[in-house]
Amino acid sequence: MALFKIVHITKYQYNWPIKESINEIRLFPHNFDNQEVLQYQLLITNNPEVTISHDYYGNRVGNFNSFGAHTEMTIESRMLVKVNHSLKIPTIDATKVEDLKNEKSILLLRFCYPETIVKQNEILSILEKIDCTNKPIIEIAQQCNEYIFNNFTYTKGITNIETTIDEILEMKKGVCQDFAYVLLQLVRTAGIPARYVSGYICPNESGLRGEGATHAWIEIYTPTQGWLGLDPTNNIWTMDNHVKLSVGQNFHDCTPVKGTFKGLAKQTLSVCVSIGYEDGRQFEEINDVQLEEVSVQFQEQLDYIELLHQQQQQQ
Structure with missing residues (x-):
C-alpha cells in the first residue's frame, strides 16, 4: 500500500489578453478496487463554476468557461490517493x-x-x-x-x-x-x-x-x-x-486539459507535477509543453499585432 499527495498545475499564458476560454478537464483520479481517493481539491483562476459529468468511458469530466480578458489561467488539481x-x-x-x-x-x-x-x-x-x-x-x-x-x-x-x-x-x-x-x-x-x-x-x-x-x-x-x-x-x-x-x-x-479561446494571442503551456510521500519526501517535475503550430495566416495576424504594439511604444 502507498499513500501519495499529488499536485498537478497546468498554466496557460497568452502574449495578449484573450476574451474567453472554454475548457474541458479530466483531472479527477479514479476510485476503484485498488485505488482510493481520500481528498480532492480543484483550484482554477477566478474560480469559475465547473460542471461535472461522466463520459462514455466512465471518466469524470469537468467543463468550465473563463469570461473576461485575461493573460494567464492556472488549473491546480490537488489529491491524496491511497493505492494498493x-x-x-x-x-x-x-x-x-x-x-x-x-x-x-x-x-x-x-x-x-x-x-x-x-x-x-x-x-x-x-x-x-x-x-x-x-x-x-x-x-x-x-x-x-x-x-x-x-x-x-x-x-x-x-x-x-x-x-x-x-x-x-x-x-x-x-x-x-x-x-x-x-x-x-x-x-x-x-x-x-x-x-x-x-x-x-x-x-x-x-x-x-x-x-x-x-x-x-x-x-x-x-x-x-x-x-x-x-x-x-x-x-x-x-x-x-x-x-x-x-x-x-x-x-x-484522456487529455487532462483541453479547450479553446477567443482572441488573437499566442499561448504557452507549462505543466508542473509534484508528488509527496507520507514521510515528507517531495518530487517535482516541470515541463514546457510543445503545442501545435499555428497556421501561417494566424501567425501573420500575430506578427501584425506585435508590429503595431512596437510602433505605439516608439511614439
Whole structure:
C-alpha cells in the first residue's frame, strides 16, 4: 500500500489578453478496487463554476468557461490517493483470444479495434515473432510489453501528442504515450480488448522511467481478472506507484486539459507535477509543453499585432 499527495498545475499564458476560454478537464483520479481517493481539491483562476459529468468511458469530466480578458489561467488539481495493488503480477490463467468471443459488450468490442496504419505489416511481424498461437491472453500481452521495452528507446523531446504509430514504429523511440500506442496496436491486433490509461507514476527510488510526472500505460481485459495494467515504458504490470486518472480509446479520450479561446494571442503551456510521500519526501517535475503550430495566416495576424504594439511604444 502507498499513500501519495499529488499536485498537478497546468498554466496557460497568452502574449495578449484573450476574451474567453472554454475548457474541458479530466483531472479527477479514479476510485476503484485498488485505488482510493481520500481528498480532492480543484483550484482554477477566478474560480469559475465547473460542471461535472461522466463520459462514455466512465471518466469524470469537468467543463468550465473563463469570461473576461485575461493573460494567464492556472488549473491546480490537488489529491491524496491511497493505492494498493495486492498482486504485482496477475495470475496467468487459461483464457485465450477465442474465449473472448463470448463477451457481448459493445465497449469491449470497441477496445478490440486496432488503428488503421500504414505499417500494420510490421505489427503483424512482431506478433509472428512473439508467436501468439494457442497462448493465454495474459502471456501474449506480457510478451508484447517486453518486446517494446527491449526494442524501443526511451527518448524525450522527439515526439508530441500528434505523433502517429507509423512514426513511432519508424523511429523506434519515444516516451510513455508512444509506447502505450504501440502496445495497444499489438494487443488489439491480436484480438485482446485494451484501453489507454492516463495517470501518474510516483517515484519509489526504483529507477522507473517517467517517474515524477504524468504517465501513460494500457489495461487489457480478461473475463477472469478484469482490467489489468501493463506499463511498456518499464516492462512491468502496474504497481502501487501507478495512480490512474482516466481511460479511453487513446490519448485524446484522456487529455487532462483541453479547450479553446477567443482572441488573437499566442499561448504557452507549462505543466508542473509534484508528488509527496507520507514521510515528507517531495518530487517535482516541470515541463514546457510543445503545442501545435499555428497556421501561417494566424501567425501573420500575430506578427501584425506585435508590429503595431512596437510602433505605439516608439511614439
